[in-house]
Amino acid sequence: MDLRNIPSTCTSHPVVVLSNKLSEISRRNVDEIRIYINLDDIPINAMEFFLSRYNYYIKELKNIDGKSVFIIARRGTE
């Protein structure tokens, strides 16, 4: 899921897309997701919190350029 270059329109803001995709992914019981996101759009602690709502946790986090990160999130065991 690359959310770094999503334009802010009335239907496609990175956070709206993230919310929508996470909901879909958790319904499909996907084990692992890879996300690129700008830190300006969602703070890391908020991302962690939001992922946990869908029973995912951050397994790996890489800073790309100081502005964006790459996250590998795995489904929890609950």
Added chain:
Amino acid sequence: MSMSGKIREFLEVHGKPSREVYYDLENSGFVPQEVVEAMIPYFNRVGYGHPSITHRVGWEALEVIYETKELVAKTIGGVDPEEIVFTHSGTEANNLAILGYLLKNRGRGGRVVLSAIEHLSTIFPAQFASELLGFKVQLIPVDRNGLVDPELLKMYIDKDTVLVSIQAVNHEIGTIQRLKELIDVVKDMNPDAVFHTDAADGYGWIPIDVRRLGVDMMTISSHKIHGPRGVGVLYVKRDVELEPPIRGQLSVEKIWPGVENTPLIAGFKKAVEITFRDFDYRVSYVERLRDKLINGLVEKIPSVIVNGPWDEHVRYRVANNANLSFLYIEGEAVTVELSLNGIYVSSGSACTSRVLEPSHVLLAIGRKHEEAHGSILFKLSHYHREEDIDYTLDVTPKAVERLRSISSLKPS
């Protein structure tokens, strides 16, 4: 053929249904006769003058404008009537709040925090100001019911936060936010951050005391309570400074130029009086109709989803909101089919007029695109009767069944 000619031809084909039930109160609504009667004198008998000019007809206009300010001030917790600012719509009030505050604070930088499901009249000016004035806008995700989690909000607020805007009640799915908790979080983290709430869909439906809540600015819209279109209100706490985002000759309002529309304000005053006359009874009456409508539609139509708080979360749903997705059909098709039967609703498949894109609100609560496309919003009021609900429950299942029979979308 001219555009008006085409529309006339279309209306002739459509015909005037013998029975009509209007639920599109999100977008506009009928104005009750007693509200119309309250407006009529102000067109040509009294108060038709400019409210800032020193003659009798001007003073009559000023009188009704201040009577309305005093009344509105009383209904939101007894604030100073000078803190009530008239605009010409809720959209203008949201623009004044967001742009006015950011303009006043330009050069300061910082962040503006909004929920992901705000009305576009809040999101767009914030994004516009971020490009123009150097602020960063962040949207907070919401849960499946549209609620902002106070714990999550905490992670967005720090010393750089200049403005936070979260609706009291969502306009599409009717979510009632836990405003007090959210404002407490913001003020604890940064007492200087200003909190605006768009209460266009909350005013008249939930009790609002801005001082108890700690709200700094709040938007109200006349047409959402059966007042005339063309009147908006922004409550601005005395110590919050705004810079007018539009310029022109000032009248009564010092931060929103243009002459106040006195007849419409007189109508809005009457609508406020009616709304607050039997507040609790009216809200519980409408809530009963809403429950009957939602339960009836879910019972009679297969493959229906209720959007927004429901079942064990129903306490977070405003009394007048029923938003449902009818799967395997387009919401726009449902609005037309119901219109032919005299039932007027709106579809959540359009985020802006004539744009067939799913609504950002439904996407943000995790609805699939096809679910968002099939959503229909019914907004109720105390002018609806039990028979209107019965008629809707009779007509809608047949309409949905007919549309599904010709739809290319099928259950997978």
